Amino acid sequence: xxxxxxxxxxxxxxxxxxxxxxxxxxxxxxxxxxxxxxxxxxxxxxxxxxxxxxxxxxxxxxxxxxxxxxxxxxxxxxxxxxxxxxxxxxxxxxxxxxxxxxxxxxxxxxxxxxxxxxxxxxxxxxxxxxxxxxxxxxxxxxxxxxxxxxxxxxxxxxxxxxxxxxxxxxxxxxxxxxxxxxxxxxxxxxxxxxxxxxxxxxxxxxxxxxxxxxxxxxx
Numbered sequence: 088x089x090x091x092x093x094x095x096x097x098x099x100x101x102x103x104x105x106x107x108x109x110x111x112x113x114x115x116x117x118x119x120x121x122x123x124x125x126x127x128x129x130x131x132x133x134x135x136x137x138x139x140x141x142x143x144x145x146x147x148x149x150x151x152x153x154x155x156x157x158x159x160x161x162x163x164x165x166x167x168x169x170x171x172x173x174x175x176x177x178x179x180x181x182x183x184x185x186x187x188x189x190x191x192x193x194x195x196x197x198x199x200x201x202x203x204x205x206x207x208x209x210x211x212x213x214x215x216x217x218x219x220x221x222x223x224x225x226x227x228x229x230x231x232x233x234x235x236x237x238x239x240x241x242x243x244x245x246x247x248x249x250x251x252x253x254x255x256x257x258x259x260x261x262x263x264x265x266x267x268x269x270x271x272x273x274x275x276x277x278x279x280x281x282x283x284x285x286x287x288x289x290x291x292x293x294x295x296x297x298x299x300x301x302x303x304x305x306x
Contacts, residue, residue: 090122092120096152113236191218197212279302
């Protein structure tokens, strides 16, 4: 198969009220395009049905989103990225599910970095370090169509950032979050997801509690 994702993003952000520096976000616009082929392998079957399923995918992130060189936060990253991953689901017992998606991310150079500060403070180029991360979840069916469980992610940058070709010490990002989640099957073609993420480790990244609500419709 083939994946194509194009987000629509509304950005608002601010520093603390006592900060002498303003923070400019790029407002409402289109994000970067993620696209690529995937291979869904046949499930491994047990006596009562499938017990293991896996998929591999090679995604490319194209920097086609809105990008304002005079804004601090943009919908687009301003650079290309390669993001392959391996996803799998284990069904160890009736009603139980364990899933994981393991990613690798390589980022190319942004030759036109953005920022709202004076022009002489903005670097000529920037390259974010490569990273690995894992999205994971485990759930149990508590009622027909309703699954409850836990979900989380572990993100680890494995190379330091570079500014104007110079490696930046202590620039690696680490982000570990975990929290409750639920899935509700409205019918055979509509599914609702709710996930919360409580921060465990946060280094060189945004801070705080995150929630995600998602509706999936199968055509």
